[in-house]
Amino acid sequence: METEVVIAGAGPVGMALSIALSNVGISNVVVERGVGVHPLPRAAVIDAELHQSFIANGLGAQLAPLLTPLRAADYVDAEGKHLTGGDLSGIRMFGGLPVASLHFQPEIDALFLAELQERGGRFMPNTPFTGVEQDDDGVRLLVDGGNAICGRWLVGCDGASSTIRRSVGIAREDLGFEQDWLVVDVRLHDRVGSGLPDVVRQVCDPVRPTTMVSGHRDVYRWEFQLQPGEDPKEMNQHEHVWRLLNPWINPSNADIIRSASYRFHGLVATTFRAGNVFLAGDSAHQMPPFMGQGLNSGWRDAFNLSWKLHWVREGLADDRLLDTYGAERIHHSRVTVERSIEAGQLIDQFAGRVSHGVRPGKGYGGATPRPRYEEGIVVGDHPRVGTVFDEWHLIAGDARAMTHMAVVGTGGQTPALPSRGKWRAVELSPKETLGADHVVVRPDGFIAAICDAASIDAVLGDLCQRLCC
Ligand SMILES: Cc1cc2nc3c(=O)[nH]c(=O)nc-3n(C[C@H](O)[C@H](O)[C@H](O)COP(=O)(O)OP(=O)(O)OC[C@H]3O[C@@H](n4cnc5c(N)ncnc54)[C@H](O)[C@@H]3O)c2cc1C
Incomplete structure (x- = not known):
């Protein structure tokens, strides 16, 4: 039987999509140029919403030992004086989940690789692809050596420099952020004895803006903003890295896991769909990491798309339902990128380097409302419509939940x-x-409508039209 969904790229987004698709009975193959998953960490945080998504997809028990609750997130000045943000340890969501949890990405990736195969997804390592073709019969992922992998749909989960995005000619909107940072992950010899804080911290140092991220178990991360005239390659030399780390640690109490320079961008694809080809994850959007939302946004893409593909594949809705994927995800990703940019601009602003006019509330601990879906499978203008249902965990245990x-x-x-x-x-x-009398909740946990008993019939009728069923 032909595979229904070809997933191009076995990063954390492609693998999560495979798991979600297998869970709703859609056959899929995950095509990857590497021999296995990427061995080094990049993302470090999973937020409560995506944590709940994985619990709903049956991964709660496996994930639990791989996560450390994030205790606090703040901005401080160069002397460590508090500027904004604070304690998160008392806040629980979805019936007990921390606001965010820290992880060591290679462990998450290894779990996903095992689970995707366990649930019936096919993993094809050592298979670089070069582009995609499509016609009325379906999609063909072109792989090195002249072969093709065929399917009904293809999802490009192939990261920032996506071959798939370029192959189908999708452009990106540049939201105007570009900074070079040096990212260093270390393994502490004695986590408790190190005295380092359990926090995600932006150090608004006018000379060297710095991010500190207390990781899972004995892992700790620093990110250093590179300054004009500093060559990223040169700054990644051992002696410079240790010089930057020296205020906190030295080779006698930590080992470097990896250091790498990154250019942080704010980019969103102008469409997430070209025919039967979709984009998800970094291929669709890239953002600076200050809100820890890059990977979380990619996972949100995967869970948005999987139930819609299920409805179309089962003949419950027509193909137009798949247009709502981009209609919902582009706006949501754009707002998330903008907020991540503002969180980064605030570091420079607090440091007195440049004023962007960003309100301090845009940092951690502000009361900024969650981004919401404003079109797509949503009805009404209640401010919580298009956001995730707080009581999702109470209804997610059912076999029909996804x-x-x-x-x-x-x-x-x-x-x-x-x-x-x-x-x-x-x-x-x-x-x-x-x-309210009624809340209508989608399989991905987002609220589709909130209404009283008198209007529920009309609301369900409206939703049916939007669902194209
Ligand atoms: C320093 C840093 C910190 C970050 N911190 C966070 C955080 O705390 N929280 C968060 O949510 N996000 C964070 N991010 C972002 C996060 O790492 C990315 O959003 C995430 O890795 C994207 O996952 P992905 O699966 O879309 O793409 P990728 O992880 O890039 O995976 C793409 C996969 O496709 C494969 N591939 C690509 N091209 C081909 C080809 N031609 N043939 C075959 N295979 C191919 C690649 O080998 C790779 O396995 C951070 C990023 C950085 C750089």
Whole structure:
């Protein structure tokens, strides 16, 4: 049988997509040029929403030992004086998850590789691809040596310099951020004895803006903003790296896992779809890491797309449902990139280097509302529509959770569920439904609608139209 979805790239986004697709019964192959997963860390944080997504996809128990709750996130001046942000340890989401958790990415990647194969995804290592072709019969991923891997759909999860994005000619919007940073991961010999804080910290030092990230177990990260005239290659030499680390650690109490210079960008693809080819992850968007959202945004892409592919594949919706993937994800990613840029600009601003006019609340601990889906599978203008349902964990344990729209009620009369598509009725208390009679929750945990009993029939009708079912 032909594979339904060809996933180009076995980074954390491609592998998560494979797991999500296998969970909803869609056959997939993950094509990767490397022999296995990337051995070095890049992303370091998973937020509560994506943590809950993986729990909903049956990975909660496997992930738990790989995560350390993030205790605090702040901005300080060069002398360590507090500027904004603070303690996160008392905040819990989705029935007990920390706001964010730290991980060592190679461990997450190894778990995903094992799970994707366990769940039926096919992994093809050592297979560099060069482009994609498509026609009415489907897609063909062209691989080195002249062969092709065929499928109905293809998702380019092949990272920032995406071959797939270039092959289908998708442009990117540049949101105007470009800085070189040196990123250094170390393994501490004695984590507790090191006295280093458990924190994600922006040190707003006018001479050298610096990020500190207390990692999972004995891993710790520093990121140093490179200054005009500093050559990234030269600064990555051993002696310079240790000179930069010297205020905190030295070779007698830590080993360097890796150091690398990165140019941080703010880029979003102008469309996430060309025919039956989609983009997800860094191929679709890139952002500076100050909010820890790069990978989380890629995972959000994967969970947005997987249930929609399931609906179309099952004949529950027509192909236009897949257009809502980009309509939702482009706006959401764009806002996330903008916020990540502002969080970076704030470091320079607090350091007194340059004023961008960014409000301090744009750093950690501000009350900025979550980005929301404003079009796509959403109805009404309630401010929580298009954001993730806080009580998602209460309805995510059901076997139908990843495929069905959930119509949550509070014990009154159950509305007639639409005959087309996949729907289920769930009961919660009024406190859990934000005081409304009904909350409609999508398989990816996002709220599609919030309404009273009098309007639920009209809302479900409107949603059916948007779902193209
Ligand atoms: C310093 C730093 C810190 C970061 N911190 C965070 C953080 O805390 N939180 C967060 O959410 N994000 C963070 N990010 C971002 C995060 O690392 C990326 O968003 C994430 O790795 C993207 O995953 P991906 O699967 O889309 O792409 P990638 O991880 O780049 O994977 C792409 C895969 O495709 C394969 N591939 C590419 N081209 C081909 C080809 N032609 N043929 C075959 N295979 C191919 C590659 O080998 C690779 O395995 C950080 C990034 C950096 C640089």
